[in-house]
Amino acid sequence: MSTTLARRRSAELQELIGADAGVFRILTGDRPTGLLHVGHYFGTLQNRVRLQDLGTEIFVVIADYQVLTDRDTAERLDEHVTGLLLDYLAIGIDPARTVIFAHSAVPALNQLLLPFLSLVSVPELSRNPTVKDEISHSRQSAVSGLMLTYPVHQAADILFCKANLVPVGQDQLPHVETTRLVARRFNQRFGVPVFPLPDALLSAAPLLLGTDGAKMSKSRGNTIPLAATADQTAGLIRGARTDAIRHITYDPDARPEVSSLVLLAALCLGRDPHEVAADIGDGGAAALKGTLTCAVNEMLAPVRARRAEYARDLGYVRRVLREGNERANEIAAATLAEVLTVMGMGYRDLCGADPAHLRAKIYAGGCPSGGASSWARWITWKTKKRLHAAVTGETVVTRGLQR
Numbered sequence: 001m002s003t004t005l006a007r008r009r010s011a012e013l014q015e016l017i018g019a020d021a022g023v024f025r026i027l028t029g030d031r032p033t034g035l036l037h038v039g040h041y042f043g044t045l046q047n048r049v050r051l052q053d054l055g056t057e058i059f060v061v062i063a064d065y066q067v068l069t070d071r072d073t074a075e076r077l078d079e080h081v082t083g084l085l086l087d088y089l090a091i092g093i094d095p096a097r098t099v100i101f102a103h104s105a106v107p108a109l110n111q112l113l114l115p116f117l118s119l120v121s122v123p124e125l126s127r128n129p130t131v132k133d134e135i136s137h138s139r140q141s142a143v144s145g146l147m148l149t150y151p152v153h154q155a156a157d158i159l160f161c162k163a164n165l166v167p168v169g170q171d172q173l174p175h176v177e178t179t180r181l182v183a184r185r186f187n188q189r190f191g192v193p194v195f196p197l198p199d200a201l202l203s204a205a206p207l208l209l210g211t212d213g214a215k216m217s218k219s220r221g222n223t224i225p226l227a228a229t230a231d232q233t234a235g236l237i238r239g240a241r242t243d244a245i246r247h248i249t250y251d252p253d254a255r256p257e258v259s260s261l262v263l264l265a266a267l268c269l270g271r272d273p274h275e276v277a278a279d280i281g282d283g284g285a286a287a288l289k290g291t292l293t294c295a296v297n298e299m300l301a302p303v304r305a306r307r308a309e310y311a312r313d314l315g316y317v318r319r320v321l322r323e324g325n326e327r328a329n330e331i332a333a334a335t336l337a338e339v340l341t342v343m344g345m346g347y348r349d350l351c352g353a354d355p356a357h358l359r360a361k362i363y364a365g366g367c368p369s370g371g372a373s374s375w376a377r378w379i380t381w382k383t384k385k386r387l388h389a390a391v392t393g394e395t396v397v398t399r400g401l402q403r
């Protein structure tokens with residue numbers, strides 16, 4: 001899907017969310033490679049909290065296996081995972097409503113990768129533009145199998161819980177396309193509508209550049225982390241790149257570095273960037289940096305205070321992950337059971353070898369997609385019927401796939 005189409009679809013989705021946020025189940029996530037920063041905050045984090053508070057069910061994956069796509073070993077994983085958890089809790093992710101889990105702790109999710117890989121061709125994998133870009137920036141001399149296949153792993157992240165909405169930045173659009181492809185082909189190949197076709201929800205926030213004027217990225221060291229102190233923030237902003245023109249204006253095409261700083265200040269202040277620039281005017285870069293430092297530090301002060309509080313109770317933080325992992329495992333096991341059953345592998349002792357036990361599980365809600373929308377209800381009913389047939393040996397007549 002082109003970016004223009006994705007934007008149009010995202011606007012439609014925003015309306016649907018406004019009408020009834022409860023029909024959506026969201027899966028989103030981050031690689032544990034460093035501290036989350038202001039770009040994440042305005043790009044996705046703020047939106048996660050908004051959607052959570054509107055009543056959407058959210059799953060957040062800490063994508064630890066995905067760290068190994070462009071490097072041989074994942075450094076300081078434990079520290080980065082704890083850092084992500086602290087950032088999530090500090091910005092307002094509520095573990096009572098949102099499930100936070102790690103890839104590596106959910107074996108059934110990872111197993112979905114195998115049937116999913118059988119549904120995509122090597123040329124399709126090689127064409128993914130985001131993967132191509134990452135290969136060109138990779139620290140490895142050869143392209144690993146994981147680098148080429150991680151978008152399919154990401155499909156498993158999204159589909160294990162039958163998420164129907166994935167809030168992403170533009171670079172993740174090809175991965176959502178892969179996910180839709182996998183879901184569509186799985187449903188068609190096995191004749192059972194097991195998976196929804198999830199939509200990408202593009203963020204409305206414009207792109208923020210790093211303090212060096214390049215793309216803001218954890219691995220480039222050009223970010224303003226949420227967890228930085230007020231002094232560190234002042235230092236990072238003091239060192240940010242500007243240009244030789246004294247008068248401050250907001251003109252992202254002609255003056256990308258200055259405009260990105262103006263934009264960040266405007267986002268923190270909830271103001272229009274042109275107005276912020278006009279107020280600074282001949283004050284120049286020094287005044288801009290002063291305004292920006294105050295704006296960032298003021299906006300982040302409560303987040304940082306909460307983060308410090310959670311950091312004093314790491315037992316609680318670990319418990320959040322443990323409970324999220326448990327919930328994700330329950331759902332992944334149910335989805336994998338369903339997948340194996342429709343693939344004709346119902347003999348595998350997963351839900352218990354006893355078909356009556358499996359049947360009980362299916363009717364007790366083994367299909368977790370049973371959301372409020374009628375489409376989700378239809379899927380659930382149909383899937384249950386086919387699963388029932390698979391374990392009892394009855395034949396069922398279906399009308400073929402819809403959607």
Ligand code: TRP
Nearest residue numbers: 027028029030031061063154157
């Ligand atoms: N690829 C995402 C990133 O690099 C992280 C991620 C992993 C993700 N699995 C996901 C995002 C599923 C959305 C949905 O930040």
